[in-house]
Amino acid sequence: MKQYQHPTIDQITLPGVLHALSDPVRLNFVQCLAKLTCEQPCGAIPTPVAKSTMSHHLRVLREAGIVQIRTEGTQSLTSLRLDELEKKFPNVLSSILQVPETDILDKNG
């Protein structure tokens, strides 16, 4: 069974968190994940990218300390580390999650 490595709360840095959230696909994924109340299997959240690309994005989010991934049987279950991040960087992630989806993308892009 695949074991995922996660940074401890002390190892999480603000630049790392901001970098992980600076990609529209990852930001959108995190916003969707935040709206759901339980762990989600990979694939439960629709994304506009290939599965291999999404694996990369999930790795960036996990290594930055934003998501927790664990395996159960053949599934990988993903959840947000919102409580830990709010404790370390108060209001940073929660305020980012409040930004409407329509304001995430460049209207001129």
Place this chain on the structure above:
Amino acid sequence: MKQYQHPTIDQITLPGVLHALSDPVRLNFVQCLAKLTCEQPCGAIPTPVAKSTMSHHLRVLREAGIVQIRTEGTQSLTSLRLDELEKKFPNVLSSILQVPETDILDKNG
């Protein structure tokens, strides 16, 4: 006299803002700028990088819509676009500015 281009508030995107702030040097510069109440000439805020590198960082911050730069005589004066950003993305920049400097850098880096 050099004229700097700035994105309008509508052109500013959240991924762009987060990317600009995901570099420790830029993040530290923005935190220092926020502590000062008026426009600052380039060079007034000490940074650990060469002048040419800082010019690049300032360009990234300006193009992301985080700072405003204008020339007065031979000086370039830099200020934060905090009010505009707070209106567009409530609490995002202000919560990032509240993170203590000691929590910005990776303690294991």
